[in-house]
Amino acid sequence: MNISIICSDTLHPIYPLLERWKNTHNQHHSIQLVSRKQDLTHGDILFLISCHEVIGNEIRKNFSKTLVIHASDLPYGRGWSPHIWHILEGKNQFMVSLIEAEDKIDTGAIWKKIAIHIGPDELFDEINSKLFDVELELMDFAIDQFKSIHPQSQPDTGATYYRKRTPEDSRIDPYKTISEQFDLIRISDPDRYPAFFDYNGYRYNIHFEKVGPSTSHGKN
Numbered sequence: 001m002n003i004s005i006i007c008s009d010t011l012h013p014i015y016p017l018l019e020r021w022k023n024t025h026n027q028h029h030s031i032q033l034v035s036r037k038q039d040l041t042h043g044d045i046l047f048l049i050s051c052h053e054v055i056g057n058e059i060r061k062n063f064s065k066t067l068v069i070h071a072s073d074l075p076y077g078r079g080w081s082p083h084i085w086h087i088l089e090g091k092n093q094f095m096v097s098l099i100e101a102e103d104k105i106d107t108g109a110i111w112k113k114i115a116i117h118i119g120p121d122e123l124f125d126e127i128n129s130k131l132f133d134v135e136l137e138l139m140d141f142a143i144d145q146f147k148s149i150h151p152q153s154q155p156d157t158g159a160t161y162y163r164k165r166t167p168e169d170s171r172i173d174p175y176k177t178i179s180e181q182f183d184l185i186r187i188s189d190p191d192r193y194p195a196f197f198d199y200n201g202y203r204y205n206i207h208f209e210k211v212g213p214s215t216s217h218g219k220n
Contacts (some may be wrong), residue, residue, distance in 0.1 A: 004045070005018055005047045006053070008053055013189075014050055017032045017132050018033055044065070047139060057103060069098055069099075070099060071097075072086070072092065073113065075107070075160075081162065081163060085162045087118060087183055096135065112138060116131060116135050172206065174199045
């Protein structure tokens with residue numbers, strides 16, 4: 001099977017896992033991993049994984065199927081960074097959907113959904129680890145079921161949309177408590193989009209690390 005994967009940012013934390021996935025599956029398939037749409041050719045499956053470019057029909061028509069992985073229970077939560085918004089809304093579980101790409105964002109037929117549970121203590125890297133494991137599992141599913149899948153159209157009602165996050169969304173209020181802003185701190189990418197605050201005329205980035213179970217017997 002000829003498979004292409006596009007991931008726009010080679011510094012995205014999933015990129016090394018995509019490289020490993022490619023190397024693992026290369027013995028049975030011909031796999032291309034690129035970061036720019038102009039490098040795409042043609043094939044059986046095109047996976048859009050953290051792809052920030054618009055992949056129009058002029059490219060999609062060169063593939064039998066173009067698939068997107070989206071971390072929400074579609075049609076709920078279309079748009080940008082849904083798993084981040086879910087956690088900020090206080091949710092401890094969300095769905096990850098494998099869907100077909102269409103011109104209208106996140107509206108394609110659904111191939112499969114998998115639920116993820118996020119613990120209240122888990123930080124950015126732990127959340128990503130769970131999410132990326134599921135994304136790779138869905139990619140495996142797509143290959144295995146490519147010839148036999150019967151996708152389900154999304155309902156016409158119940159759609160919601162999330163806006164694109166900006167670096168400003170990672171701003172912390174220095175006059176609020178850590179507990180009030182814990183979710184915002186823990187979902188921030190410490191390397192690319194760190195949580196930050198301004199204080200006494202300077203800007204400070206926050207680098208959060210879990211070091212182990214608490215030894216304190218005081219109030220959490």
